[in-house]
Amino acid sequence: MTQPIPQPGTYALDPERTTIRADVKAMFGLSTVHGTFRLKDGEVTIAGDPAGSRVQAVIDAGSFASGNQKRDSDVTSARLLDAKEYPQISFDGTGVRQDGQDWVVSGSVTAHGTSVPAEVRVTEARSDDGTARFRATARLDRTSFGVTNQKGVVGRTVNLVIEAVARPT
Numbered sequence: 709m710t711q712p713i714p715q716p717g718t719y720a721l722d723p724e725r726t727t728i729r730a731d732v733k734a735m736f737g738l739s740t741v742h743g744t745f746r747l748k749d750g751e752v753t754i755a756g757d758p759a760g761s762r763v764q765a766v767i768d769a770g771s772f773a774s775g776n777q778k779r780d781s782d783v784t785s786a787r788l789l790d791a792k793e794y795p796q797i798s799f800d801g802t803g804v805r806q807d808g809q810d811w812v813v814s815g816s817v818t819a820h821g822t823s824v825p826a827e828v829r830v831t832e833a834r835s836d837d838g839t840a841r842f843r844a845t846a847r848l849d850r851t852s853f854g855v856t857n858q859k860g861v862v863g864r865t866v867n868l869v870i871e872a873v874a875r876p877t
Contacts, residue, residue, distance in 0.1 A: 714840035719874035721750030733863030743774035763801035
């Protein structure tokens with residue numbers, strides 16, 4: 709059975725009710741660091757034909773929080789994300805296709821001044837109390853954005869888990 713999608717229309721992502729978790733291996737793969745980013749803004753447009761749907765989301769690159777202030781400062785510093793120079797991470801999803809029970813949003817992520825193709829896998833989509841709710845995952849290779857410092861100390865692959873809430877506009 710395919711995941712249902714909310715009714716066609718335009719939905720504003722709610723930054724206060726949306727969570728973006730980033731997980732990355734650390735210390736040569738011996739541990740996993742869990743952190744979060746804050747959503748700044750975003751919009752989901754669901755078309756009658758899902759292939760015509762779109763997603764735009766902007767994340768505050770300087771908002772990384774793992775519970776370790778030194779680590780958080782290192783991640784947002786010029787050594788990694790360089791959030792001062794590149795304050796936003798954005799996703800522009802330009803189409804949706806079905807893949808088994810999930811929906812896949814194809815598009816691009818722009819971070820650290822570089823745009824790369826990306827796919828976000830929507831594993832849950834539902835309407836609830838007048839809102840649309842989505843659970844999605846994505847996997848990014850940080851080196852494709854030119855973020856190559858800290859090899860071994862910080863893993864190459866970043867796994868994202870997105871819990872998003874959006875309301876009709």
